Amino acid sequence: MNFISDLKNLNKFFDEKDFSNQVTFYSETSNDWQHLSEIIKTLTAKTNFKILYICSDKNDLGLKFKNSNFNSYLIRNQYLLAWLFENIKSKVMLMTLPDLNQYYLKRSKNLVHYIYVPHSLSSLHSIYRKGAFDYFDTLFCVGPHHIKEARKIEEIYNLKKKKLIEFGYSKIDFLIKNFKKFNQKKSDKINFLIAPTWGENSIINNRKVIDVMDHIKLLGYQMVLRPHPITVKQSSDIIFEIVSRYEGYKNFIYQPNTDNNQLLFESDIMVSDWSGIAFEFAFGLRKPVLFIDTSKKIKNIEYNKIGIEPFEHYARGIVGEFFDKNKQYTLNNIKTVDNDDVRKNIFSLGKSSDVACEYISKLMR
Secondary structure, eight states: OHHHHHHHHHHHHHHHHGGGEEEEEEEEGGGGHHHHHHHHHHHHHHOOOOEEEEESSSSSSGTTTTTTEEEEOOOOOHHHHHHHHHOOOOSSSEOOOOTTSSSEEEEEEOEEEEEOOOOOOSSSSSSSOOTTTTTEEEEEEEEHHHHHHHHHHHHHOOOOOOOEEEEOOOOHHHHHHHHHHHHOOOOOSSSEEOOOOOOTTTOOOOOOOHHHHHHHHHHTEEEEEEOOOOHHOOHHHHHHHHHHHHTTTEEEEOOOOOOOHHHHHOOOOEEEOOOHHHHHHHHHHOOOOEEEOSSSSOOOOTGGOOOOHHHHHHHHHHHHEEEEETTOOTSSSOOOOOOHHHHHHHTTOOHHHHHHHHHHHHHHO
């Protein structure tokens, strides 16, 4: 049934005739909407472009967004997606998915300008595969580290220079804007949010999280365990083991929903390993992060060739500190990021969607 439904949506997508006025977005998972939505809302408010939104997750909030210049299409089938990508005629296409043209999603045979929208503050050369951004025409850059890394990658591999835009980060802009409206309930208990990355080196998979949770329990504080969606799918047995260990502790909550920003607002301290959410929490909300040291998350075996220390390695020392099970934690004795560090590391704070809208408008002209 999914194939028939997807085929119908594919046909509807190509029913749009005025390709010269089209801007297409692709969203692989429901999580992508929070990185693309502010750009889409700004474009629909300030331009008359036709916004076409392709998504591959039935829970994507983009399917519920309404605007006279916006249409969404749910297409999950890989073969249909691959054909669609190769035949798109829109002038501009934006996506948070790296590895364009490296696997089954190829560049169109038509003249399309591809823009990469960051879904993480992390560096371009370590947690992503080699060549992950080679086939994009423009990179929206979070901060100076992305500019420096992109140019170095082009130099080392003799690549054509891309357009690098001082974009910033949509998710942090969204968090800042909405946190101002949030009324924090006063409590004498500190709220710890435990939000690790996924994979073998996750503190859930290697069970290092138990030391942390035992210490928080000993201090009598509140704690929420929010695993990565991939961990929920791949390591449900380990999660069950951990949740069972603490289900009798009244201040423990298990929360597998990662789309809940309310949880970020309510939490005082985050515990993480190599998850990008740690930097969103620190830079966006100015709250402290406690890191658990594990093996580095490296997908590009040639990352040392670039000769630049990845942002996610050195930034841990900027936004927080490493967890110490002997420390009596309070909200006043953990290092936090300051405003100057935020400005130094993130472009166009609060204005990323305006930067995107202006740049896309120039391309369309």
